[in-house]
Amino acid sequence: MTKDTMSPRERWRAVVNNETPDRIPMHYRATAETSRKLQAHLGCATMGEVFERLHIDCAVGVGPRYVGPPLPEDEDIYGRKFRPVEYDGGSYRECVSHPLAEYKTIAEIEKGYRWPSPDDYDYSDIPAKLEGQEAFVVKGPGSEPFLVYKHLRGDEQAFIDLIENPELVHYCLDRLYGLCCEKARRTCEMANGRIDVIGVSEDMGAQERLLYSPAHLKEFFFPYMKRMIAIAHEAGAVVDTHSDGSIREILPDLIEMGVRIINPVQWRCAGMAREGLKRDFGDKLIFEGGVDNQHTLPFGTVEEVRQEVRDNIRILGAGGGYLLGPCHNIQVVGPAENVVAMYETGYEEGQS
Secondary structure, three states: OOOOOOHHHHHHHHHHHHOOOOOOOOOHHHHHHHHHHHHHHHHOOOOOHHHHHOOOOOOOOOOOEEEEOOOOOOOOOOOOOEEEEEEOOOOEEEEEOOOOOOOHHHHHHHHHOOOOOOEEEEEOHHHHOOOOOOOEEEEEEOOHHHHHHHHHOOOOHHHHHHHOOEEEEEEEEHHHHHHHHHHHHHHHHOOOOOOEEEEOOOEEEEEOOOOOHHHHHHHHHHHEEEEHHHHHHOOOOOOEEEEEOOOOHHHHHHHHEEEEEEOOOOOOOOOOHHHHHHHHOOOEEEEEEEEHHHHOOHHOOOOHHHHHHHHHHHHHOOOOEEEEEOOOOOOOOOOOOHHHHHHHHHHHHHEE
């Protein structure tokens, strides 16, 4: 059994800096129901105990405190309303209103809609939030504005807008990214160089292909993402891009923009075979995730989970450059034993 000789932050920074850590870092993301199930299975009173038991490398998220106009219950800063949608074993909060759906023009939006402002936040207590967190990776405020745009307009109309209302899309994304960029910039300033990573994300892949045409990505996504990436780099932070699905086609674009880490590496999707990703991009990208969350974790056996972790370490972790974890949120439909097997195997076999 290995013995940790690095803090979670030291371990993560070693991977990012192409150095050798004491072992492969491991991250956690799961639904609340899954976390409660895992706690009960392990007999742990808190998730902190779970993380310690399974040697999961925690990270700390910091950002400003909202002090803007009071928000109605189940409504956010954009005016989106949410309600829980039940599924077998749990629920997700889903957007059920589209505040910009009825607007036809930019002028109508400017007249009838209040955009949230970076001034709606108080940044002064960020230094206090960082006290005592020296051992952990610190994540700053990130961005995923086209997801917000789809909620504001409705999914179907948002896709139509890319073709029929491009000026409206650009106008809204400029406002949405403007908020994200300024929140990140002010947070980084108050953190005084302590932000390690910023997520500049958009879900751009489906199971078999891209969700958007390359032309639309280059017009509506990449220019705005570059703005956030520039702010992260100015603050000395690494850029981590989350995108589900089949995104191999645009990995060269992400690399050119300055993305260092991609997640969640859904290797069962078209074009995302691990060997090819490592061969073609392993010298430029860190791969984060990789343990299949559609088949192996929810429906596989404990040994299948263990073997997949071994395969990921062997393929994605060859020569470094791998952060082990699930492909997106672990779902409650799977057995807790599989989650434990993922982390125990990663800890036992991810030693340097």
